[in-house]
């Protein structure tokens with residue numbers, strides 16, 4: 001017999017639960033052992049009287065060597081020997097327990113594995129260990145194991161209905177019956193849990209049949225997205241994200257909208273946060289024009305192409321998919337005219353009637369995903385631009401006021417992606433701070449109106 005079970009050669013006896021002279025019943029715990037993987041209680045496989053403990057607590061017990069000697073009734077020795085098809089030469093009603101198979105990788109209980117006559121025959125310890133891998137297989141009695149062997153049933157695949165999940169003779173017979181009748185409950189290829197208290201059989205994964213696949217051409221919008229996002233892969237993205245307090249912007253917006261409700265400006269009866277954010281981006285580009293530039297790699301050397309007009313693309317979720325119409329020359333527009341232009345583009349986008357002119361010429365993009373949901377976004381820069389701002393969902397948070405008191409704040413996460421080939425982190429952060437300043441103190445935007 002190999003003196004190692006899945007690499008374990010010995011384990012420490014933590015404590016004995018029995019002593020010489022004590023009577024034990026089958027499955028009573030006899031000791032607790034500790035391998036390098038786990039500790040486990042070793043149950044007795046026999047009823048009888050303990051004769052000898054082969055180790056003291058704290059000693060290292062060798063796998064394959066006797067743990068204890070037990071005096072057992074003659075019939076039990078015979079029963080075990082018969083079930084194991086071993087030669088019957090017993091007159092002694094003595095049995096010896098050997099530390100072994102319990103010490104597999106899952107450390108399942110029993111380890112009283114081989115018995116032999118107490119008299120002589122030390123070579124009995126060289127018997128081959130049986131491989132036991134099932135959760136409760138090792139709790140089955142030798143007689144049950146014998147039946148399962150005869151019926152060709154792998155006992156480790158059965159979840160028993162007996163005490164502590166022990167597999168009984170009935171469990172094995174039922175399992176074999178179901179298997180022979182072709183029932184899917186009894187498959188030797190699946191692990192199993194009992195489905196009811198009395199059913200100890202395997203639950204097989206439902207058969208969903210083969211996967212079905214269908215190839216579909218991309219829609220026009222998807223084809224455009226595919227092309228532009230594939231081109232975006234060439235751009236090394238630098239992500240810069242921060243939380244921005246939009247409480248002041250929201251109360252300003254409320255005041256403005258009250259007035260607009262009474263006296264609409266053209267089609268516009270209500271302004272969302274977008275026109276304010278678009279204006280704030282434009283003001284930041286006045287200070288950091290590089291974020292309105294593009295990279296030109298068509299010449300012998302890469303170059304930056306600076307652009308005067310701030311043409312801000314606005315990502316829109318439309319019935320046709322994602323499109324990005326552009327609000328042109330934002331630097332020359334006030335917030336109301338930005339709102340009007342946004343409204344016009346939204347209406348056309350809804351109707352699927354945007355022109356090529358509306359969809360081209362962008363120099364930077366704003367994507368507000370927050371009206372749908374999501375706190376964080378990692379926006380993707382499109383070709384011919386070097387930056388994009390993504391806005392998450394507005395949410396209320398408790399924050400510290402000026403005097404340390406708790407106040408309610410409305411915040412949004414602003415996430416910038418910049419082309420790190422030409423825009424360094426500090427520049428991006430400074431430009432983002434300008435935007436934050438105008439959003440947190442929106443009245444300051446008035447000062448910059450043309």
Ligand code: COA
Pocket residue numbers: 272273274314315316317318322346367368369370371372391392393394395412
């Ligand atoms: N957090 C919470 N609520 C938000 C919000 C945010 N970030 N952004 C907008 N809202 C609210 C608005 O305040 C409005 O509510 P109200 O009427 O009670 O004031 C409501 O959502 C609807 O706003 P909407 O009409 O969509 O206007 P908008 O100007 O804020 O947004 C678009 C316009 C075009 C940006 C938006 O409709 C859209 O399509 N967003 C999706 C963009 C997208 O798909 N990006 C991903 C690109 S990969």
